[in-house]
Amino acid sequence: METQVLSRQQAFALGYSDKQIKARIRRGEWEHVRRGVYVDGPAWRAMDALGRHRVSIQAVRLTLNDDAVVSHISAAILHGWDSWRVPLDTVTVTREPPQHPRREAGVDHHVATLAADEVVEIRGMRVTSPERTMVDVARSYAFEQAVVLCDGALRSGAALGRALELYLRQSQWPGARHALPAIEFADGGSESVGESRLRVLCHRHGLPRPILQAPIYGLDGCVIARGDLLFEDERTLVEFDGKLKYGRGARFDVDPREVLFKEKRREDAIREEAGLEVVRVVWSDLDSPDHTAARLRAAFARAHARHHRAA
The missing domain is CATH 3.40.960 (Endonuclease; Chain A)
Structure with a gap:
């Protein structure tokens, strides 16, 4: 079951006062996971890194403009792929120009123009497509980590030919040189990390x-x-x-x-x-x-x- 994330504005709309919100946080009933965003406290404390990353993605989407698309490792997590030794403490999004790349408040902002077929919707959130995500993570991580993710992508139905097509568009981008070996080595027949x-x-x-x-x-x-x-x-x-x-x-x-x-x-x-x-x-x-x-x-x-x- 997906853990409900609540913004400050939503809490006010439900009838909570500022004093009541602070009291719930003080008692541990709610956890402050992002500025102005709360989640059930006991549920948050029981989560592993993967679960907290999923909740953090929801929290980020409540506070960013609609132009932000969940991407890279955060998209891979939403697609349900396995990962291995990939840091999960930062949510990753891609935004359209003229935004500027930056990392702040636990969010890594990438900037790129995404075609319509490079974006899908998962649980009401705009997320990069499996093939686009596959190329992004292959550019971002070392060979072994990238293979684990790319195997998971193909196992989940991503199309290798489409991923290679998207790679060619990014062949001059940072990290592209070591992305191709991981993409070509990937095999959806691999059933686990x-x-x-x-x-x-x-x-x-x-x-x-x-x-x-x-x-x-x-x-x-x-x-x-x-x-x-x-x-x-x-x-x-x-x-x-x-x-x-x-x-x-x-x-x-x-x-x-x-x-x-x-x-x-x-x-x-x-x-x-x-x-x-x-x-x-x-x-x-x-x-x-x-x-x-x-x-x-x-x-x-x-x-x-x-x-x-x-x-």
Whole structure:
């Protein structure tokens, strides 16, 4: 449920006096999230950074003129994309000339002329389109952060061809030089932040580009599994286990031991019937990229040796 944001003028219209507003803030019932804008206090204090950013976007839209369009990382958040290690303490908007770029009062103001098809509406707010947002964030962040966002864009239905078209219009803009690699590398088949970061890890270590969400076939020709990252020529399947399948992320009505047993049988079938090596990567492995890349190369070597023994 979206948290209601209330401006000072709206509070007056509802019958609150200035004294009552101050009393609610003092008691913690309301939180002052922006000058002249309030939100439910307990709800605000319970929010994570992402939730607070969403509320801050609503607060900013109450205080800016209608020409401001939510853009960049703030637009990505409203589109529902995943992000990783991107600061969320500043709301980002794009405004039409002759406004000037500036950062003030927790708002980063960009200036650009937006075409009609580069703006959409989300919950009553004008927001840059998915493809425009994809290019903006690719220009704004380092490769790994940009790939996570761009994967999320494509996963949500953004059109890569349209994004590349918009990129060409911005090819001389700040940050454009490093935006293109992230856009071209993006893949909507990546289902999570962890899978996106794992793909970046493989890329940086010169490993082949894997097939994402690949069907794995058994001896009878039927699909026995769907793999996160399949290195087809290397006969290796890499599973990213960032979803806590056996812990708090598991269903409460399923015995974790039963889940673990079924997963082991699944991996055995992949090895025995599909002839693939299986490597499981978890979140902590992403913080040891050299070691993780070495594990994958070792799996490639084992698969190669096993294939030649069988031949």
